[in-house]
Amino acid sequence: MLWDRLQFAFTVTYHYLFPQLTMGLALIIVFMKWRYLKTNNDSWNRAAKFWARIFAINFTVGVVTGIPLEFQFGTNWAGFSNFAGGVIGQTLAMEGVFAFFLESALLGLFLFGEKKLGRRGHFAVAAGLCAGSWLSGYFIIVTNAFMQHPVGYAVGPNGTLQLASFWGFLLNPWAIWEYAHNMSASVVTAATVVASVGALWRLIGKYNEESGLFLRVGIVTALVASILQIFPTGDRNGKLVADYQPASLAALEGVFKSGSGAPLAIIGQPNVDEQTLENPIVVPGMLSFLAYGSFEATVKGLDAFPQTDWPDNIPLLYYSYHIMVGLGTLILALMAISALLLWLRRLEKSRAVLWLLMLAFPFPYIATTAGWLTAELGRQPWIVYNLFRTSAAASPMVNTGDVVFTTIGFVGLYFVIGVGFLYLVGREIARGPVYAERRG
């Protein structure tokens, strides 16, 4: 059970390091191809080609690490699959039929077909590939949203879930806002990486034309997406949690006691044994306002819920949430300063800011991972909220020893893949856009 959770957490978190870049990067590549089409300036196409090579490596690792996930529902979570498969199996199958086939058909054409397709054709293929990857994301988010806030289902005669309303399930309000939040996070990741490579090349004084494009496109895109990340998408997700998962809200904010005018903890360490938040720095009344729109509103603390319904790892949940919000705010601040300098045409000379941009690329990855940890730990102890407990979800006949073994195997294999991935991406960045141009 613990090992099943660790294994899935590991494989899904690792997998998502790659799609979060490719989905956002696909959008940026489409933008670059579009600028090339409009301005006829070849540097846009060189920039797009360079990122296409980074995209291809990420896409490959994303595909191969994604294959296990579809099977792990059955191998490790047979109880859950049996219970909810009639509903969530729909979106997983739809992802294969509508998104994966499209992506696999277009990827080869996108990477090798530029000469054959011509400029317009190649742009269309890039746009189609982008649409495929964003569609894929939506089906997965609908699946997760069902686990967070089940809608459109009925309980069948044998106690398992069955689909009752296809559109209700597919247009789950939770899914819409979760998707918006997740996709703008993906754009932040990609835009930050683009800006970061631009800053690197600028600092070492190479590829001036491309690095200028990367900085401009990366900073402006990251700034816009970072704002969307907080408002409206982050705000709306928070309100959904407040309305439908009040116990998670209490846990992720570290609120142990119910009360009106609940403060927002900026810093503090939750102590679950003592049921207090230690060393807090708070903004009075702010949590009540953010969750319910009034500084006086009552926020239920964990004391309002039976302990069996508390998320089972409150400190990790609390820190994940605060790391997500904290890093998101820092990225926004950095991009705002960079955009200001860009506008004043002083970014070139601000080596300190270029250094910060270059070093900033891990932060959106960490923030996104922390955000997903918040969503998934906040859902506990349920695997389908209020319907099915995680403790009943694992495969009944698979023994823990097997899961320990396969977890070790996944960690080992993924470690090797990670080393190879860093090597390949590092070499692409070192080779620069000229090499990408020559290799096509």
Added chain:
Amino acid sequence: MQALWYALLAAMLIVFVVLDGFDFGAGIVYRFVAKTDSERRQLLSAIGPVWDGNEVWLLAAGGTLFFAFPKAYAAGFSGLYMPLVILLWLLILRGLAIELRSHEPYRLWHDFWDGTLQFASVLIAVIFGAAFGNLVRGVPLNASGYFSIPLFTNLLPYSWIGVLDYYTITAGVFCLSVLAMHGALFLVWKTDGPVRERSVQLARRLWWSVIALAAITFVLTLFVQPGFFSPLVDRVWPLILVIISLAGFFYIPTALRGSADLRPFLGSVTFIVGLLAAIAGTLFPNLIVSTLDPSYTLTAYSASTSPYGLQVGLVWWTIGMILVVFYFVFVYRNLSGKVTEGVPRE
């Protein structure tokens, strides 16, 4: 409706075996038919643009099993836990090998991924065959709808069963030889020069091994699961499918002597489609056969989701498949003709 989804699921799996089967097969014969670096690049150019799309059929079929027959998905995947996870690792390694092999110019880099590709392709074929052997023979499915079997046994006949035992490994090796032949025939179609010549030679020899292993697997199946054949008493069309399958198989050597290089591959496609369709037709309506008690067997009727779910699924599935056929025709048309050594694909 359940019967329709049983047929659609079987059809998706068959398409998966036929399509991904040829790139598994090309991986199995890889180092035997392509000796030099440029020959290996030539072989990889033949499967590189299509392997990913072919493998999506596995994901789509897995997803279809998941939503249409959740109980069978849960039982089958958790029961075959260890071989499936190992299969996933091998699929990961194989995908990386195809994509990354020609990324760097170094000899050691090439050797590493060449070995990985062939090793993973061989084991994948054996595991798929063994998994299929388990489905045909039946598994100790209990009253609550789950089973568990050890990964392997001492491999002696008449000992306790394992995912890998004398019967399932024989089925696995049979699968290996079929896919190897299928892959070699694909290369006869899609390549020219020395790679094509060696593929012709190898396919001829593999053809004989398929006959021998088919006979052994057939006899062993009669021993371990005589009940498998009993539905054939009142079902004619699986027998018709077997005849079609055999016609395809015996056409292969004739076609190899001719000059139209697509024909032997089509013979192999007919052989595989006919064989798998016949097996599906014989198994129907069973999804997972219980060896403990026939009443525990999961069928298309006892493992399915609600009729509403199946109906909704049929609507989007049909729309999706029209698009998929369009993509595949588009991609394979773009890649028509042979891949020539030393000429990179545009």
